[in-house]
Amino acid sequence: DIQMTQSPSSLSASVGDRVTITCRASQSISSYLNWYQQKPGKAPKLLIYAASSLQSGVPSRFSGSGSGTDFTLTISSLQPEDFATYYCQQSYSTFITFGQGTRLEIK
Amino acid sequence: QLQLQESGPGLVKPSETLSLTCTVSGGSISSSSYYWGWIRQPPGKGLEWIGSIYYSGSTYYNPSLKSRVTISVDTSKNQFSLKLSSVTAADTAVYYCARTVTVSDAFDIWGQGTMVTVSS
Numbered sequence A: 001d002i003q004m005t006q007s008p009s010s011l012s013a014s015v016g017d018r019v020t021i022t023c024r025a026s027q028s029i030s031s032y033l034n035w036y037q038q039k040p041g042k043a044p045k046l047l048i049y050a051a052s053s054l055q056s057g058v059p060s061r062f063s064g065s066g067s068g069t070d071f072t073l074t075i076s077s078l079q080p081e082d083f084a085t086y087y088c089q090q091s092y093s094t095f096i097t098f099g100q101g102t103r104l105e106i107k
Numbered sequence B: 001q002l003q004l005q006e007s008g009p010g011l012v013k014p015s016e017t018l019s020l021t022c023t024v025s026g027g028s029i030s031s032s033s034y035y036w037g038w039i040r041q042p043p044g045k046g047l048e049w050i051g052s053i054y055y056s057g058s059t060y061y062n063p064s065l066k067s068r069v070t071i072s073v074d075t076s077k078n079q080f081s082l083k084l085s086s087v088t089a090a091d092t093a094v095y096y097c098a099r100t101v102t103v104s105d106a107f108d109i110w111g112q113g114t115m116v117t118v119s120s
Helices: none
Strands: A004-007 A011-015 A019-025 A031-040 A043-049 A062-067 A070-075 A085-090 A100-105 B004-007 B018-025 B034-041 B050-055 B059-061 B069-074 B079-084 B092-101 B106-110 B114-118
Touching: A004 A085, A011 A019, A019 A031, A019 A085, A019 A100, A031 A062, A031 B106, A043 A062, A043 B106, A070 A085, B004 B092, B004 B106, B018 B034, B018 B092, B018 B114, B034 B106, B050 B069, B050 B092, B059 B069, B079 B092
Parallel strands: A011 A100
Antiparallel strands: A004 A019, A019 A070, A031 A043, A031 A085, A062 A070, A085 A100, B004 B018, B018 B079, B034 B050, B034 B092, B050 B059, B069 B079, B092 B106, B092 B114
């Protein structure tokens, strides 16, 4: 199976900060990488698909980049509603796997 | 607007079979543009993909669960279902159903999730 490793596991930041979350795959997955946001008690929400494509309705302050094994999710200017847990997910293999999550907290 | 809703028992005894159904409303389950999946999340932990199914009935399962999982689809009812046999406390989790976009293999629409506890 393809292991997905996110860093950091948790992060404290302030409103207005620029934040970057990294996801590394254990083997090349081309651009088959998706990002989700999950708030407590809610289902995950798709933010970015195919590494860098913004899902419809998602604010443009979210962006994704990368290919191969290394990927990043960037939030250009944190808003209060962005404090949540973020997951990456690879869809290169028919055995779909998620990263362990990155918890973004208010500083 | 397409919506997904999970349903099924919230409490299952150890060694028994967990059965959940996902009802799709506001759209058809029989589209080649999408396929359908189950994902679970143990309390306080991350997301685990269980398996996926196309409307044709083709399935893909997580190898670690494959021996215990069956996912099926009923196009006449616009539903797909999950059965997980021989459950233990480790199967306690929130279970989500989700739509997957074929071209991106991303889960773009999720159900609200249903908590299933395995306990005697």
